[in-house]
């Protein structure tokens with residue numbers, strides 16, 4: 001197995017996680033935050049770009065907004081999905097109201113929209129509220145398609 005690079009969702013520090021170390025217990029070498037807290041963080045534009053550019057694992061982003069009812073009702077499902085998908089995938093959130101430039105760059109038409117990235121490239125996206133099971137199955141489907 002090769003080394004894994006995980007970007008801290010709090011400070012953007014790039015952490016090398018050795019294959020023999022349990023990733024779920026790993027903490028950021030820069031700020032001490034758990035790398036996988038089971039609670040997807042809302043991140044800003046700079047950290048978003050850093051996650052995509054420096055993570056060696058696939059990155060899933062949930063694009064949402066505080067005024068969007070379906071987004072709010074999907075939030076617990078997304079958080080629960082993080083418990084199942086991490087550390088294989090990094091789950092983050094992007095508030096499209098707080099980060100309109102990123103949302104526009106991603107050509108978001110409706111929310112909630114989930115986008116899966118790997119190696120800085122968009123692999124797949126899907127719109128509409130989903131259950132935890134649907135999220136996990138959709139992501140695993142994409143992972144087996146891309147061989148991640």
Ligand code: ZN
Pocket residue numbers: 008009010011012013028029030031032033
């Ligand atoms: Zn950190």
